[in-house]
Amino acid sequence: WLRATVPPNTKFILPDVPIAHEILQFLDPDFYRSRIEWVALREVVQIQGTLTVVTPDVHPIVMGHRLMDYLRNWIIEKHPQVPERRMIVYYSRNGDEDAQTNGRTLEPNHENEVIKTIRSAMHRNHVKEHLVVYNGHENNGNAMSIERKFELFRSAKTIIGPHGSGMVNMLWADPRPMSCEWRTQVLEFISGPDSIVHHRGNFEHNYYNVFRGMPLDYHHIVYTKESD
Numbered sequence: 001w002l003r004a005t006v007p008p009n010t011k012f013i014l015p016d017v018p019i020a021h022e023i024l025q026f027l028d029p030d031f032y033r034s035r036i037e038w039v040a041l042r043e044v045v046q047i048q049g050t051l052t053v054v055t056p057d058v059h060p061i062v063m064g065h066r067l068m069d070y071l072r073n074w075i076i077e078k079h080p081q082v083p084e085r086r087m088i089v090y091y092s093r094n095g096d097e098d099a100q101t102n103g104r105t106l107e108p109n110h111e112n113e114v115i116k117t118i119r120s121a122m123h124r125n126h127v128k129e130h131l132v133v134y135n136g137h138e139n140n141g142n143a144m145s146i147e148r149k150f151e152l153f154r155s156a157k158t159i160i161g162p163h164g165s166g167m168v169n170m171l172w173a174d175p176r177p178m179s180c181e182w183r184t185q186v187l188e189f190i191s192g193p194d195s196i197v198h199h200r201g202n203f204e205h206n207y208y209n210v211f212r213g214m215p216l217d218y219h220h221i222v223y224t225k226e227s228d
Contacts, residue, residue, distance in 0.1 A: 001070045002054065003031070016040045026146045028078050068213025072175045082174050083155045088122065088131045090115060091161025091169075095135035106162060106189075118160065129157050136166055162189040167207050170216060183217040192222035 002012070014020055016038035025032045039045055093105040106114065119131060134152060138144055144152075153159065153172040161167055173184035190206045208218045 001067055003035075003074065004070050011035055011037055013037050013039055013045070016043075022146050026150065028074065066213070068211070071171075072214060075172075076175050079150065079154075079172075081154070083151070085155060086129045086157040087152065087155045088118070088127065088129045088158045089152060089156045089160070090118060090131065090133050091159065091164065091166045092133050092135045093162055093164050093166065095137060134161075134166065134169075156184050158185040158187070160187045163191070163206060168210075170207065170211060171214070173214070173216060175215065177215050180217070183215050185217045186219065188218070188220045190220045190222060194225040195223045 012035055014036055021032075021038075024036065037045075092111060094108060094111060115131075115133065121127075122129070122131065132152065134144075136144055138148070149169050150172045153169040154174065156170075156173055159167070159170050159173070167186075167188060170184065170186055174182070177183045186207075188206055188208075206220055208220070212218070
């Protein structure tokens with residue numbers, strides 16, 4: 001929203017963290033090079049000119065349709081391509097570094113059953129797309145680049161998996177499907193009132209709250225009280 005609103009010579013001060021560099025350099029290299037000043041933790045900077053401090057009046061990542069449209073249009077402008085080959089993407093938190101501290105991993109044998117169930121449903125319903133298990137790494141164990149994550153999730157017909165940082169990649173899904181039927185389907189496993197796992201609550205900890213302004217066909221499955 002700010003990028004589309006402020007004058008084109010306005011610069012943005014952002015915290016100097018690797019993930020911000022990686023995403024913005026991929027999303028818009030020109031913006032990354034010319035519009036951002038990076039500030040390290042505990043670094044003090046002096047501003048010449050007007051400084052505007054943006055303070056959100058709601059949770060900063062919860063954006064409705066109007067705000068999300070600006071991000072969606074930015075992605076369409078810079079990365080309009082949609083691959084012909086579609087994928088079914090299953091997100092596994094086993095092997096995801098974020099899961100080591102935040103939990104919400106499926107027990108390996110249980111996860112194998114989940115993947116087997118997905119394959120069975122694909123066969124039963126004559127789904128021709130290829131199933132890809134994504135855990136943030138390539139087959140050789142190297143971390144997957146932002147470019148490869150974009151390619152994979154832009155090709156996704158369906159995204160399935162537990163709530164976790166890897167599901168944020170649904171942001172790269174097709175931003176302008178031909179019709180409602182062509183929207184990328186999302187099935188997220190989340191904690192509910194009976195869950196004893198991380199984020200116990202009334203369904204509020206899910207990515208629908210974040211990405212409801214994107215053209216996604218969102219659904220969820222709630223963990224039972226037996227989940228730990």
